Amino acid sequence: xxxxxxxxxxxxxxxxxxxxxxxxxxxxxxxxxxxxAPGVCVATASCTQAGGTYISNACPGTANDIxxxxxxxxxxxxxxxxxRWTSQCGSGKSLIENLCPGPNGFKCCxxxxxxQPSSGGYNIGEKILxxxxxxxxxxxxxxxxxxKGPTGGGYDCSGLLSWAVCQxxxxxxxxxxxxxxxxxxxxxxxxxxxxxxxxxxxxxxxAVFFGGACDCASNPEGIHHVGLMxxxxxxxxxxxxxxxxxxxxxxxxxxxxxxxxxxxxx
Numbered sequence: 001x002x003x004x005x006x007x008x009x010x011x012x013x014x015x016x017x018x019x020x021x022x023x024x025x026x027x028x029x030x031x032x033x034x035x036x037a038p039g040v041c042v043a044t045a046s047c048t049q050a051g052g053t054y055i056s057n058a059c060p061g062t063a064n065d066i067x068x069x070x071x072x073x074x075x076x077x078x079x080x081x082x083x084r085w086t087s088q089c090g091s092g093k094s095l096i097e098n099l100c101p102g103p104n105g106f107k108c109c110x111x112x113x114x115x116q117p118s119s120g121g122y123n124i125g126e127k128i129l130x131x132x133x134x135x136x137x138x139x140x141x142x143x144x145x146x147x148k149g150p151t152g153g154g155y156d157c158s159g160l161l162s163w164a165v166c167q168x169x170x171x172x173x174x175x176x177x178x179x180x181x182x183x184x185x186x187x188x189x190x191x192x193x194x195x196x197x198x199x200x201x202x203x204x205x206x207a208v209f210f211g212g213a214c215d216c217a218s219n220p221e222g223i224h225h226v227g228l229m230x231x232x233x234x235x236x237x238x239x240x241x242x243x244x245x246x247x248x249x250x251x252x253x254x255x256x257x258x259x260x261x262x263x264x265x266x
Contacts, residue, residue: 024061028103030085031058033070035248038084040102042069050101052083072248073133074099074108080130081110082248111204111231124168125205125265129228132164132237138246140239147172157181157226160239160246161207164228165265182223185209185259186216196261203232206262210251214259227251229262 025031025041033039034055041059047069048054058068071083076096083100089109099108111126138160141152145159147166155163158181162173178184178192184207189196202208211223227238227249234252239245251258 025059025066027062027066028106029059031068033058033068037070037072037082037248038088039068039070040083040085040100040106041066042102043067044069047101050099052101069101071100071108073136075110075130076108079110080126080133081108083107084109123205123266125203125207125228127168127205128161128164128265129205129230129237131167132160132228132246135160135163135239135246138239140242140244140246142242144239146174155239155246157239158184161226161228169265181209181226182211182216182220184226184263185211185214185223185261186220192263195264195266197264199258199260199262202229202262203264204229206264208236208251208262209259210254210256211259212256223259 027041029041031039031041034053039058041062043065044054044067047067050071052069052071054067054069056067059066073080074083074096075081076099079096081093083106086095086105086107089095093109093111096108096110097104100106135150135155138150139154140156141150141154142156143159144150144152145155145163147163149163158179162179166172166174173179173184178187184192197206199208206229208227208229209223210225213219214223216223225238227236229236230248234250235248236251237248240247240249
């Protein structure tokens, strides 16, 4: 008799723990998608119709067709951002309705044009970022990219950036000898025709570089990666490495910090 009571207690405790560890989700509820992106639990058809992508097993307790849907690129009238819950949008941003899957609380979060210094609203760097985001999902290919688009099936980091610059400004960094990451970072401002700004002053649309000490005098070969800042924090848009696609990355906890300066396209 005591054994049965004890067994029942253990079974009840195990059931309770399972319930706590694996809470049920709801339709139109919050979830976490690929790469830690904020998502919403919706039907797969609704997700793809809205231009999103989804992963399985992130909305436990819902019907089989309900998946965690994210949309990492959205925008309107020159504004570009990603879909997230209104509470996650943050200061200096604004929300646009009817661009994201799911309920009204899941909206397109974009940089607030009223906070931009340029009289035209959206600055050149942000236009370059928006163009680069159109290449989302394109495979990484070392040496890939030209003014017309991907080559060899994809882009490398500087190829993606130079393509976007060419598309937005008409300037061909490939033929100017500025296509290689180290050549771009180490070039003088007179050759770049763009400004170099301290990393601490970074903003969306700036080119951010990586390369150890980022020493143009002694070790320019060490400068090996470039991406486009998506905000003034640590999110960037880039073609990272072989085996990945063009995507958003957060470099806050990388073992290698960013170079001392960013390049501002203005």
